[in-house]
Amino acid sequence: MRIMEASQFDGKRSVESGTREQQEAVRAILADVRKRKDEALREYTERFDRVRLETFRVSEAEFAEANEQVSPQVKAALQEAAENIRDYHSRQVRQSWFVTKESGTMLGQLIRPLQRAGLYVPGGTAAYPSSVLMNAIPAKIAGVPEVVITTPPGADGKVNPAILVAAQIAGVTEVYKVGGAQAIAALTYGTEQIKAVDKIVGPGNIFVALAKREVFGLVSIDMVAGPSEIAVLADDTANARYVAADLLSQAEHDPMSAAILVTPSRKLAEQVALEVARQLAELPRQSIAAAAIRDYGAILLVEDLDEGFAVINRIAPEHLEIMIAEPFSQLGKVQNAGAIFLGPYSSEPVGDYFAGTNHVIPTNGTARFSSPLSVDDFIKKSSVVSYSKSDLMKNGPKIVTLAEQEGLAGHGRAITERLRDFDREEQE
Template sequence: MKITRVTEDISLKRTIDQGTGAQREAVLNILQDVKDKGDQALFSYTEKFDGVLLEALKVSDAERKNAYEAIDDETIQIINEAAANIRDYHERMITQSWMVTKEDGTILGQKVTPLDAVGVYVPGGLAAYPSSVLMNVIPAQVAGVKRIVMVSPVQKDGSLPAGVLVAATELGVEEIYKVGGAQAIGALAYGTETIEAVDKIVGPGNIYVALAKREVYGLVDIDSIAGPSEIVVLADDTARPNEVAADLLSQAEHDQLASSILVTASLNLAAAVAQEVQKQLETLPRKVIAEASIQEYGAIYVTEELEEAIDVVNKLAPEHLEIMTDEPMTILGKIRHAGAIFLGRYSSEPVGDYFAGPNHVLPTNGTAKFSSPLSVDSFVKKSSIISYSEQALKANSSKIAAFARLEGLEAHARAVEERFKK
């Protein structure tokens, strides 16, 4: 990994992938086809892109049974234990509706309502992600969403990965469809003969999925335009180089575009971690992917002081931040921008990916400066409640009318004054 002394002019922000012109055009064509042709387009694109001619889009009971036969009981138990941790964490987020009555009879409040229907995209391709099922479905269930639809690209044999299917079945997801890519996003947004449209689409995917979500936003809501995975490790000379290197590589193996960065004031640690990364790369099964990621998007930034390193972290606003210092809790209050913060040696990033409970769907590409992780709030909407008494309106009608006329809206003013005409 390249070691760089931090200077004022160093560029710390990655560029959000907007896709090429050809990719955007392809996505628009796919979405239009799904809108016009429905299921026919889904079957056609599944055969074209996945090499599978499906007989049906919906996962059958027989396919669920086959998935269970492929997964041992211990793995199912681990899935359920992780799900319980995730559910417990998210149940603490539930927001209640509320109302308050003032002395003049005014009633104000907020009504919290779960969304009617949500679509969950579970990526396939390079790997299978049962954890993605848990992290996207559980907060929707906790929020009270009644209809949750899961879509995922098929494998070459026409099935979904057993772990993905078992995780969804354990959570009670009834609608699971074998369709991926931009065409799956189109189906969730527009609806087809088989797949009824939803109100919001969540879940990560490749550039075509991301571009499709961007295009349908407004017709439906989306969670975010997720970029490649990122990790920043903030460490001092008490950190162990082998552990820091292992954590950096845990993100690098995700994707050739993933970003793994160490920020430290210790030049000795920087040199030792760079050496460890190269050593550990040699034995990684996904060496080719991880090595490309490290070469293109990996970095070690060395600062003069720890306080400067903290400033660098806040500029990066990483998806995952590990604080591996002598007293990580003392630094927590100084961190302003990070999707998830892991404190101390034993809080390795995969703990959050799979098991601890907080959501692993996090803001990327520096968007942690203004965005939050996926949560229960992502699956509810809020309505304002306003009930004015006669006394309250009479006391304030002239002020309201004056404000309306300030904006040149005479009908607004008269709508209030009409109540008090003799």
């Protein structure tokens, strides 16, 4: 793993935005599903997933079968993880609120769940039941009455059993065997079998990402996630074996995953470099992790922790581990990071699977302006105004002044129509 001065580091990764051909293929699929609905879904599923389906919805029998295929250990761990995710996310729930004024005016904000949310779940080798929990539970906690999943079927027409078990644990019973851009189209426009949703969340391949980008505005979409990242800020007190293992835990995700250690300690830097090499040799996903470490891994030397925090804030990593003597007293220095892990035992996979925080986190520097998936992503707010007669009498003329200044006389007249009545009443 290369060791360099932090000032030499340019951590830019290009964001995959798709080729023109891919964009056009996605647009064609969206238009086709919009028009021909389920029949188009059937054709694309046959073409891309190599199976012809008449009914897309997963049956109760299929859920029952999945339940038997997943080990009790995995089920118990998923259940306990789900409890923790529910507990953490239930603390994010906000209430509608009102302010009443002596004048009789009342202002407020009405907070409501979305009505229907769709979760895209990738299929094939990358079937992650933990992602089902992380995407579905915040929606359920927000109070979304209808949470549905679409996921591509295997060539046998089945869905990965762990996905179905996780869906059940999360309380999702509506699961459709459709994948790719065609699934995004179905969730956006609706088909005979699949009702349109208000919001689409969940990761996917480049076709899914492009499709979500296309339908943005017609439905709400979550962020487009890039390859995973971890940055570790550590000093002399850190355990090099732990740092190396945590860096590798993200590097194994994707050849474009980034794994960066920021430290003022040259000694730690050298130990971690050795440990990464040693642990890498034993890793099942060695070739992926090795490519990530080679291309997007770095150990950055800084003068002191303050420079370290500045480097971290510039990177704005998805995951940040702080392994220093007194992490709590330094937390306030973090400006930009999606999820922050403090101390030697807060290994990043603890957050991926179990602690209760969400593992859907902004990547590629977008933690500058976006946030981990949360209950907030499944609510909408309405402002509420109940203006009193006395306030309108008092403030009406000022509103007319502002409307006329902007050349919007009709706005002013809506007010004067009332003010005239008040004058008349007074004269009576």
